[in-house]
Amino acid sequence: MTHRSDTSYTIADGHLSCDLLVVGGGVVGLWIARLAMQAGLEALVLERRRVGSGASGGLLGALMPHMPERWNPKKQFQFEALSSLGNEVEKLEDEAGMTCGYRRCGRLLPLTRAHHAGLAAERSADVGTVWHPSETGFSWQVLDAPYKDAWPDPAAMPHGLVHETLAARISPRRYLAALRKTIGSRIIEDEAFERFDRETGTVVTSSGRTIRAGHTVIAAGTGSFEILGTMLSQEPSGFGSAVKGQAALLKADIGDELPLVFVDGLYVVPHEDGRVAVGSTSETKFDDAAKTDGQLDRLIERAGDLCPALRGAVVLERWAGLRPKAIGRDPMIGIVPGTRNLSVATGGFKITFGIAHKMAASALEVALNGHCGGLPESFRIDTHLTKAGSKAG
Ligand SMILES: Cc1cc2nc3c(=O)[nH]c(=O)nc-3n(C[C@H](O)[C@H](O)[C@H](O)COP(=O)(O)OP(=O)(O)OC[C@H]3O[C@@H](n4cnc5c(N)ncnc54)[C@H](O)[C@@H]3O)c2cc1C
Structure with missing residues (x-):
């Protein structure tokens, strides 16, 4: 995957091209795009409706820690995310010139x-x-x-x-508006992910155009399970539910x-x-x-x-x-089986707003290196799929 310092995506022969394509304009997808841009990548967000038209466009915005007993890597991940969020929001607010x-x-x-x-x-x-x-x-x-x-x-x-x-x-909506502002024009709305061509690594959208990306991350909330189901010829319920x-x-x-x-x-x-x-x-x-x-x-x-x-x-x-609930209940992050440059980041379920920035950092590491060392075992896509397989068996 190439790192580029210019900040706009490229249009060649009518096709879009970018380093990182993020499918889904919810809190997770926007954070992935923000971090990718901070890392000097050309990022693009593809959103089938409007930013915030999924679960992230809601009202509640509670950032609630897990209970402190039976501590495990998942709870530690959330604790670190909740501990760091205040600083991250402050930086975001400064950059966007608005409060969250x-x-x-x-x-x-x-x-x-x-x-x-x-x-x-x-x-x-x-x-x-x-x-x-x-x-x-x-x-x-x-x-x-x-x-x-x-x-x-x-x-x-x-x-x-x-x-x-x-x-x-x-405030979920103000948070999303601030994230959106820092990502600027690199968001395509009213255009959906339709399919992924494994041979060429390109995405075909609902308008029929192709997007060539160094890496594509599916952060489409509950839509991620449908995309995975279609790609891997399985029922979406094998990956998660709404x-x-x-x-x-x-x-x-x-x-x-x-x-x-x-x-x-x-x-x-x-x-x-x-x-x-x-x-x-x-x-x-x-x-x-x-x-x-x-x-x-x-x-x-x-x-x-x-x-x-x-x-x-x-x-x-x-x-x-x-709410996106992955099959193993915890967030689901990792390379989609059978592909090299396609991954997924979804399944934050009831705690996404507190951990989206850390989920995004892990998803970006997966996109850049193929894996993320600090990811709790229970968040890995292969753990989810193994669990689902053993349930089915
Ligand atoms: C009533 C309610 C209360 C909640 N309260 C809280 C709370 O207090 N605290 C908390 O942390 N969490 C809460 N949640 C959960 C939280 O809102 C979600 O987990 C979170 O918003 C999910 O974010 P996301 O980015 O993964 O998905 P989403 O926000 O759903 O974003 C996914 C985006 O992908 C787009 N998309 C889907 N398919 C495609 C496609 N094929 N092509 C292109 N784009 C596509 C969708 O249009 C959508 O905009 C609540 C949820 C609900 C419903």
């Missing part, structure tokens, strides 16, 4: 059952080992009263409350400094400008991926019970989208 609504707001975890109190205390001890509090400043504290004026309602925390300070939040989620944006002037609250699948995420995001459902069966329904109404109602300041708040927007 990022704040390390922390998280409150109401303890709803008796055994949660013991578990929270054990986790507090685990945090001492794996979050390195004396160096990082991240803490995990068990409280017996709300963090602040019924945030959350005392009735919602019968066995206390955990307050941890590693979690953060970001899990629908619904969320809402409420108007509530509660201040934007409050920690997000998470309990039993319900997220309440205070953002800037008197906006609070509430989510999210996890649906494996659905008729219409983009439709919101009574399940979201119930979440909004639960949010009001959990945080009374949200009762009766005006609903500014309701939104639904599809």
Whole structure:
């Protein structure tokens, strides 16, 4: 793969050519393109609709750490990603000249059952080992009263409350807009990846043109599983699935400094400008991926019970989208079997926003070197496919 210092893609004989083609204009694809350009590569993003028209164009933006027990390489990967994201966002904001609504707001975890109190205390001890509090400043504290004026309602925390300070939040749409701005004109929208010619290493798009790329990364969210299925003549479900989620944006002037609250699948995420995001459902069966329904109404109602300041708040927007969940549940990154210059980076599922920049760095390493040494075993495409094969067998 050639490194070039010029910054625009080349058009020769009506064909586009570039060093790195990224398929998909979501948070993962945009980060890959950004890092590739920083490394001096000519990058191009191919997006079948518009940037952010997939799961990344949503509302919630919770950046929630994994629990500290049973620590493993996947949890360490996310911890490093969450620890470094604030600096990365700051650099991005400076470059783009716009803000992303990022704040390390922390998280409150109401303890709803008796055994949660013991578990929270054990986790507090685990945090001492794996979050390195004396160096990082991240803490995990068990409280017996709300963090602040019924945030959350005392009735919602019968066995206390955990307050941890590693979690953060970001505005998904502002984050995407900033990423887009730094990538500039190297995004082609309303044009889809149709097929990959293994002989020539070229991509044919929905408009019939070919793109010659030194390397192509499929970062097409749930669309990645369809692309892999077609290329490898298998059902897309052999690579991953789409899990629908619904969320809402409420108007509530509660201040934007409050920690997000998470309990039993319900997220309440205070953002800037008197906006609070509430989510999210996890649906494996659905008729219409983009439709919101009574399940979201119930979440909004639960949010009001959990945080009374949200009762009766005006609903500014309701939104639904599809999360990419790879077959092995963890992110899926690596060279597509049977190819040399085609790889995939998807499957961030519920935690993509906190790790996209680190997923992208790994994907770029794969594109440049064929592998990425620091990638957790469970993220590697071959691990996913072996797991899927053994499940099938
Ligand atoms: C309701 C809900 C709430 C969520 N909340 C959070 C949260 O709080 N925190 C968090 O971290 N994550 C959250 N997620 C998950 C997160 O949004 C996703 O995991 C993430 O956005 C996936 O990013 P991506 O770039 O992999 O895919 P996407 O954002 O889906 O981007 C893929 C892009 O590829 C394009 N594409 C597809 N096929 C093709 C093709 N053939 N050719 C060209 N382009 C193609 C699509 O149009 C799309 O724009 C939530 C998801 C939902 C649905």
